[in-house]
Amino acid sequence: MQKINDFLKNIHKNVHGLEMKRQYSDPKIYTGGVDIKKWKTLSEAQKQAALKKNWYLYYSFRDPETNLLTRQPNIKDGVNWYKTKEERLEILEKYRISLSIVLKNGYNPYTPDDTVEEDVILTIEEAFAMGIKLKEKVLAEKPFATYKLRINHFKEWLYKKQFIGKPITAITKKAAQTYLNEIVAKTSARNYNDARGILSSLFQVLQDNDVIADNFILKIPTLKSTPKRNKTYTQTVQEQIFKDLKEKDSQLLLFILFISYNFLRPVEVCRLRVEDIDIIGKRIYIKAKNKPVKTKIIPEIMLRELPNLENKNKKHFLFTPNGIGEWVTKNEDDKRGYFTKRFNRVVKKPLGLGIEYGLYSFRHYFIGRLYQKFVQTMTPFEAKSKLMLITGHSTMSALEKYLRDIDAALPEDYSEHLKLNWPVEL
Secondary structure (H helix, E strand, O other): OOOHHHHHHHHHHHHHOOOOOOOEOOOEEEOOOOOHHHHHHOOHHHHHHHHHOOOEEEOEEEOOOOOOEEEOOOEOOOHHHOOOHHHHHHHHHHHHHHHHHHHHOOOOOOOOHHHOOOOOOOEHHHHHHHHHHHHHOOOOHHHHHHHHHHHHHHHHHHHHOOOOOOEHHHOOHHHHHHHHHHHHHHOOHHHHHHHHHHHHHHHHHHHHOOOOOOOHHHHOOOOOOOOOOOOOOOHHHHHHHHHHHHHHOHHHHHHHHHHHHOOOOHHHHHHOEHHHEEOOOOEEEEOOOOOOOEEEEOOHHHHOOOOOOOOOOOOOEOOOOOOOEOOOOOOHHHHHHHHHHHHHHHHHHHHOOOOOOOOHHHHHHHHHHHHHHHOOOOOHHHHHHHHHHHHOOOOHHHHHHHHHHOOOOOOOOOHHHHOOOOOOOO
């Protein structure tokens, strides 16, 4: 019995008069002879060896004379001037997507240049897929998930408005503004601004790759939004919390002490492994997504609170629901959410604290307390300069704004200046 695939090929040949052969292979990126997905597991020597080689884009196209897929010239276009994996991949991925699109739309390297169709206009689906694919290479996991979710939400809105199937140029500033107006009407100005920022990022990618002429999202104004922040604790409440946790939940107290004494963010505490704590050198190594590892000192007040880590597995997390060990989940939002809920249950509910108080409130309280202590013997500039090294703020203006937000920079008692020069009877 004739095989079904042979049967289909014969029918296609009889109907269309040609073999079912692809005219080109999908463009691929050569990354110096290593599997780019295993980059993190490579030694520094292996990484450098790969970067010393030429990286390029390659593909094959069917030769009209031989009817065979023939390797075409490699596409480098100066990419090897860049010395990092991230830079090279970002550029080559843009080339790969662009080449895939023009091949799909009929580009033939064996056709004379003057007959090649130019200025192919992508559909909305093609343009959005291109923007998402490019951003995937440069965004960390969490921001990319948010980016993709927002773009897909906009695409769903376009479906309802019967835009899908149309060219990307069918989306106008008015259409985007209408979409954003619907968001602010249903939710908030902050949500509007977040959606606007992601749309602008998408359309900027499309402009940079000559898919559209102008990123008109930049011309849509942002809305004034009042951010909600955690309220700073009073000294009385802070001391009561620490006292209660010492008796009820020592692990949660240690979690909070890293926020209070080392000024870490809750998600940074969730990332800590045993190997990140250098007790002898009094150093702590903070891992951030897609950023270099930050090094901070461990102050003596924090060292006294640390458990014995000598015989612990270096790869284990310092904080899990069951103490030092492995997390079942890898999602950092889930990890941070676990300790937030635990804090709400053990601390906030018994003390009757409102939603304005949270784990971040400890960071605000102790930074403010440290600043007020410094200005007792230093000028404000000296105090802030010293505080910058401790908190990790990158600029003085960022630190000053933060201190204003948490009401740390308060004036001295000015009663003396309000005294009147004549007696006043009340």
